[in-house]
Amino acid sequence: MDWDDVAEPFIFVEGDIVSYATNEGVYVSVEIVRISCPYCGERFIGNKAHAGQFIFGHSTYHEYIMDRVEKFGGI
Numbered sequence: 001m002d003w004d005d006v007a008e009p010f011i012f013v014e015g016d017i018v019s020y021a022t023n024e025g026v027y028v029s030v031e032i033v034r035i036s037c038p039y040c041g042e043r044f045i046g047n048k049a050h051a052g053q054f055i056f057g058h059s060t061y062h063e064y065i066m067d068r069v070e071k072f073g074g075i
């Protein structure tokens, strides 16, 4: 089963400039970007701040996995 089968259609599209509110605050005139992880291909569509978290999280995860492989030969 793919995420697209269960998730609501994403209301933001890459390149949109939008304003919206969340529990954390109000985002005003933010650009929606789309990025993907070069290692595993996972994709993210959202504002730049969350895209940065996606990149940082993936870098940290993949570095952890590679460290485990180098030290112990596996996960």
Ligand SMILES: [Zn+2]
Binding pocket: 037, 038, 039, 040, 041, 042, 058, 062
């Ligand atoms: Zn990844």
